[in-house]
Each structure stands twice: as C-alpha cells, then as structure tokens.
Amino acid sequence: MISFVWAEDQKHQIGYKGHLPWRLPADLAHFKEVTMGHPMVMGKKTFDSFPGLLPRRQHIVLTHDTNLEEKYKNNPQVEIMNSIDELTSWLDENQFQEVSVIGGAMLFNLLLNKVDKLYKTEILSEFNGDTVMPTINYDEFKLVSKKIGKVDEKNKYPYVFLEYERK
Template sequence: MIISFVWAEDKNHIIGKDGTLPWSMPNDLKHFRDVTAHHTIVMGRKTYESFPNGPLPNRLNIVISRNPNYQVPESVVLLTDKNKLSDYVDDDTEVMVIGGAGIFEMFKDDVDRLYLTRIDHAFDGDVKMIDLDYSKFKLSEKKEGIVDDKNIYPYTFETYDKI
C-alpha cells in the first residue's frame, strides 16, 4: 500500500481553526477533490465531522476514532487501530491520509508521498501540521496556484516523493 498525505498549510504550518479550515480557497478544495477522487481516504473523527455534507462521494471513507461505538453510515469504515487498514485496502492501492494532526502523526513513519498546498499567508488557527523530515523526500512537482477574487492568497501545489 502506498500512503500519501494530502493537506494545505499556511506560512506557520496552521491547518485548522474551530473544527474547520482557516481559509476559503475553492481552488484548493477542487485540487483536493481531484487528488483524492477514487482513492481511499483516511481521516480522524474530527476531520470527518468537519465535512458539511457527510462522507465524500466516490471513494471509501475510513474514519479513525478511539471510540469503537462511534456511529458512521454503512458506507463508511470505522477503525480504532491503524493496523486494521490492510483489511480494507489492496497492496497496490494509494491511500490518502487527509488528517488531522494526530492522524498524520500516526502514519508519519509510513508515508511515501506528500501532496501539500502551501498558502503564503499567516492565519489564526488551533491545529498545526506535524513536523515532517523533508530531507527524506524530493520535490517532484510544483505548480503555482491561480490567484483570483475567490482565491485571494498566493499558493502552490507541491508533490514530494520519498527518496
């Protein structure tokens, strides 16, 4: 299984505020949809609860909680132990770990690829991205985001692969 991280962070590695994203960046949401479409996504219970319309369509949603009785719809898989992930995904599958912080920490030693949106602005927030050792990765793609009246902060889409 290939493990990828997908996230957006600000200048100071902030990723969340009050249970949601600190910014409105529709182009990044579109990028997130494109990168994760038809891939299994793995997320913490709070990130799952941050989706206004429930599980994301057209992909298996796996939610991690310490509460084995946490209620999810039938289409969603609840895990209390990351080692059970292999019961739900094939060996040749790219699994998209989409946060938050505790879940990135949990998969830190397993991650093969990073899809990072870097937003060049400082926001208020209460959740930060974990420290990653970028010396173990090489930048394989970098694309400037288009700034317009709905996406007002400069941003870049970066992809890193484990060396």
C-alpha cells in the first residue's frame, strides 16, 4: 500500500526554499507517528531538508546525484533510486504493508495514480511558498478520519489532520 504524507497551507503550499514554510511541532509528531516503521520515499530536496536520518525508517531517495549514492552505498537505512521506473519496479517487487511517499511535489505527481491512502495536515493559514501540492481528485477517496489539532504556544496555527482511503 502506498500512502502520501504531507502538510499544506490554504494555498496548497508544501515548501519554501527547501523547507517547510511553518513551524508546527504537532504536525512533526503526527508525521513521525504515521511514517514510523515504514519505508519513506522522497526526492533529494526532501531528503536534504532533514537534520539527519530519521530513526526506524528506511529512506528511499529518488535522485540522479551519484555523490549521494556513493555516500550511502553501505548504509542499509538509505536506498538510492535513479529513475521513476526503478522506483516503480521496487514498489511493485516489495509488497510492504505501507510505503510512505513524503515529497516533493514531483514525486507526489508521479505516483498520484498509485496512492491508496492520504495523510494530509491542512494548516488553516497562508504562508510564503515556492512548492505547491499537486491537485488530488478527492472524489476518488473517502474521508476516514478528521482530527482538529490543538492551537497552543508551540502550535500557533490552526490545523486539521485528515486521513483518506481510495474508494
């Protein structure tokens, strides 16, 4: 099963200059919860945005960067894929319980027809951004969970956790 895991603002922005445009610790905790124990598929820019490797998750990175391939060739926590065909074959061959696609926009767009589950954090504010989430046809999905997040001193923006499954 393939899931998308992302947060977006009211303008569907998901990134700005290689990072999240907001600080929302509750969303980071939610991200950790839904990706823990699953392989995470991402592009190089998403991978580069991490402070380091995330524990107890395999990092599958789609990139043509041979330096990255060389750097992680002996690290079982990181697997480098050089093409969407290679990634698609890997996804088809490895029948994981769940694989979390976490960005960026190009990867979400490439796998839009394969996704089974959506974990969306909707941030009810607008931010400066340079990366927009591709359009998803929500008619193809059923909302199975909606949880309103708590605004507090650490989480200053209203937000909602939404979970959808393909019909």
